[in-house]
């Protein structure tokens with residue numbers, strides 16, 4: 148074999164550290180982008196839900212959570228190319244809301260931090276892992292119960308009229324009741340290649 152010309156040899160040497168040095172943390176810009184998309188999901192959904200609760204009451208707003216929440220997440224996923232969804236500590240939508248292994252771990256961290264006094268507004272958890280050979284950011288933003296969530300996620304006596312019946316029809320395996328304000332309800336979760 149012919150020896151590599153000196154310039155190519157030098158380039159090959161340079162490429163080694165570049166290739167072996169995979170990104171192990173998200174940059175501040177990547178974290179900001181991720182937080183912004185999470186914030187957009189939560190803000191859009193909460194706006195639509197509040198509007199509908201005023202106009203149609205809780206039982207009439209179940210469709211907002213059922214159809215509009217996944218639509219917003221899908222729209223953002225299309226725009227960014229990231230995986231975006233909401234998961235629950237106890238789940239209502241078994242297909243969309245069940246946490247996978249890393250999401251389950253994330254919920255555990257968020258719950259522990261919430262219990263030790265972390266502020267709900269800023270509570271998040273993230274890690275960079277290698278997925279299909281690429282560094283991938285796993286990010287979870289806590290969703291904490293507020294008083295208005297109780298109408299559809301509270302104990303049986305606190306559910307708004309008509310809600311329990313409608314939930315039984317739409318979500319026969321619903322586990323997402325019996326919550327109190329201030330508890331961790333779930334998280335917005337994002338996976339994105341870096």
Ligand code: HEC
Pocket residue numbers: 204205206208209210212213214216217233234235237238239240241243244290291292293295296297298299300323332333334
């Ligand atoms: C009008 C009833 C209603 C209200 C009010 C409501 N939710 Fe829900 N919530 C639902 C329904 C229905 C689903 C299932 C949505 C789906 O099919 O994806 C759901 C699902 C969720 C999920 C996704 C995980 C899962 O269990 O499927 C989270 C997280 C969540 N709600 C948090 C909240 C929070 C926080 C509030 C208060 C700010 C709230 N919800 C208020 C009805 C409601």
